[in-house]
Amino acid sequence: MNIRRRLITVVAAFAVFAIAVMLWAPTVGSTSISLARAFDRTIPWDSNVDAQIFFVARLPRVLAGALVGATLAAAGVVLQALLRNPLATPFTLGVSAGASLGAMLAVTMKLELSLLGITAIPLASFAGSLVATGIVYALASSQRRGLSTNVLLLAGVTLNAFFSALILFVQYLADFAEALRAIRWMMGGLDVADYFPIIAALPLIFVAFAAFAMMPRTLNLLSVGAESAAAKGVDIVPAQRLAFLSASLATGAAVSLGGPIGFIGIIVPHLVRLMVGSDHRIVLPASALFGAAFLVLCDLVARMVMSPLEIPVGVVTALIGGPFFLWLLVRKS
């Protein structure tokens, strides 16, 4: 039994799959293009239509899908271990509701601000996710020394409901066009026009993934129980803080890029666990890679199924995810 070799082999297999999907997806669409031609440097850019479609029209969207999918799936893994609950999602703790409220307010108040070229809606949604994270964190920390995962869960669920009520209220006051625009955002979409929004979200997601990289063995121990993890050498409170804050930060960044795309954070980790077991050293990187491929494929379905009409990718993931979630519940009991 060589554990290192198994880790590398399994993660490499998932990486190959993810890269293959990301290369193939941009070739599919209303105009089909050739990958070989798109990468052929001997054809001048101006006359290489395949390359233009690949790099300008489709690749940004695929990359956005991959980044959002990887982030939501990995954040789901971290939060499920932290809360010791396999049915938790990156949105369980209120991050997405906070982000949606932020986006909603930006739309209805017609905010025109921008920071470093990032426009109002992503900025406001990220701010909203930070506010939600801050509130949940403060509530869970206030009880006693440390972080209560029970309070974390209850506060998150309650905050989700409360923010949803505020969203409805703001929506009610908004005019028709604004409300429609906000609802459309909340369905989640990867209609990214260029590379800039992706680059803007990258630093935060990179920081979160650096934190994730330190965690896998700790997540294994946390999922066995906090008391037993402490007895095996885990500094519980710092570990829980790092897990919660990095997963929330990553989720906030992903949502500001693609909207609150549901179910990725629960379907992907579960499928991965069914395939490779529960060791987080495999589950975490494999989920990130599989999440990237999965969301890119869902977006492909969203682009193609009613072509030329595009349906929001969040609708596709919810249509797949809802029944899947119920199946998981039934399978559990």
Add this chain to the structure above:
Amino acid sequence: MPALLWADNVSFRYAAGAPLVVEGVTVRLSDGALVGILGPNGSGKTTLLRLLSGTRRPSSGRVLLGDRALDQLSRREAARQIAVVPQETELAFEYRAIEIVLMGRHPHLSMFAVEGPDDIRIAEDALAATGTSHLAERPFHELSGGEKQRVVIAAALAQSAQLLLLDEPTASLDLGYQLEISSLLLRLNQDHGVTMAISTHDLNLAASICRELVLMRDGHVLAAGPTAEVLTPEHVKALYDVEADVQVHSETGHMTVVPVRRISR
């Protein structure tokens, strides 16, 4: 003999303003000791074990590991010397038994390290010592109560710690498993030189394997010392409000406790 682990007049409350659940307790574990901690529900046994393992810090008093204060050690350092078998192990995800046992190597591995041949050999030895080698590849949640408990003990052994603290290791097990676990613990103590403290409700288990007892009630130590001196009808009565007959069993040579009647306080 110098104490390996020494709780010196420790008190503990779970939150400011809450009542003390452990109050002025002194316990010494010398090298090679096998100590039973007895007491009714809520007497502070579990909390005392948490203080001894360093997963909680005493509100007052101190815990010494050798000549060092336990709270000066990092969690990792402490876990290399003190292993704990918790009362219950409830997994959030499905792990195989060997994966659970390998988790015991955590305090010996740096952040990005992966278990090497030595770690795997230690885990396999721990499985062998607890008679669970044949269960290594089985999913933990499919094991019986006694098998689970033995795998959890193996995970604690894999920490290669000289001290093992067990919180009611036989609580939910049937008679056969109780006997199996108690003989396993005795063997680990005698053959592998593991120093142990065991909290338990089972007076007869404690009487049959523990050489010393600590009796706790309402967060205080009622009596402590060699089993034969401490396990008396008077102490059982003071501990549980139960009149009991304490005898030496003719066949096993162990002390046995037969409860006779409950008396009102």
